């Protein structure tokens with residue numbers, strides 16, 4: 001029998017991709033295990049090496065790497081705040097971010113976590129480990145206050161420099177010139193490689209100015225390549241940008 005009930009109105013297809021709303025930079029962090037995936041790292045090979053995590057936030061990469069014998073240092077503009085103030089940033093920014101991710105499941109790919117709940121547990125564990133390490137780490141200069149594009153370190157001070165979830169994700173806050181200056185600064189403090197993740201914006205699309213950026217870096221004597229990584233959680237996050245001073 002044919003129903004006479006009114007047809008539901010069709011759900012309109014999105015004309016543009018949805019995106020994360022990021023009015024300010026979130027104090028949000030991930031574990032060493034997640035860093036190892038999206039930066040294609042083997043922590044064992046980092047033992048004894050100087051590694052800098054830039055825009056580290058409440059990530060536990062530095063705390064965990066330090067315990068494994070890595071000479072790890074983290075830098076973030078909020079370091080220098082009291083532990084209580086940082087715990088408040090974590091509470092507010094995690095609540096906002098997870099509410100948004102729950103509301104926009106189309107932005108997620110479950111390649112590295114089985115569910116959003118699993119990702120939330122893991123990232124909350126990262127913040128707990130960071131907060132437990134912060135006070136003594138700050139006293140020992142493992143956590144250093146500082147911001148791109150001017151880092152408080154000597155040229156070539158680190159064997160490896162990492163920067164996750166700042167540069168291209170926040171491409172509405174930071175313009176092209178800022179991105180170029182930030183990349184040059186990351187290379188300045190590195191004696192080896194710089195790895196930047198992800199290479200997409202808050203809508204999961206590849207960073208629109210990537211080719212121009214790579215050309216300008218090349219002109220400044222910096223080689224670059226985009227490398228796929230065995231990771232994806234937020235849509236479009238399965239690669240990293242690798243920078244290295246070009247051989248003279």
Ligand SMILES: C[S@@+](CC[C@H](N)C(=O)[O-])C[C@H]1O[C@@H](n2cnc3c(N)ncnc32)[C@H](O)[C@@H]1O
Nearest residue numbers: 025027028029030055056057059147148164165
């Ligand atoms: C989304 S968190 C990323 C944390 C960590 N890298 C990760 O991937 O889990 C971004 C961090 O960048 C920091 N930040 C904001 N502006 C910055 C700047 N100009 N230079 C360096 N870090 C900045 C914020 O304080 C925040 O902790």
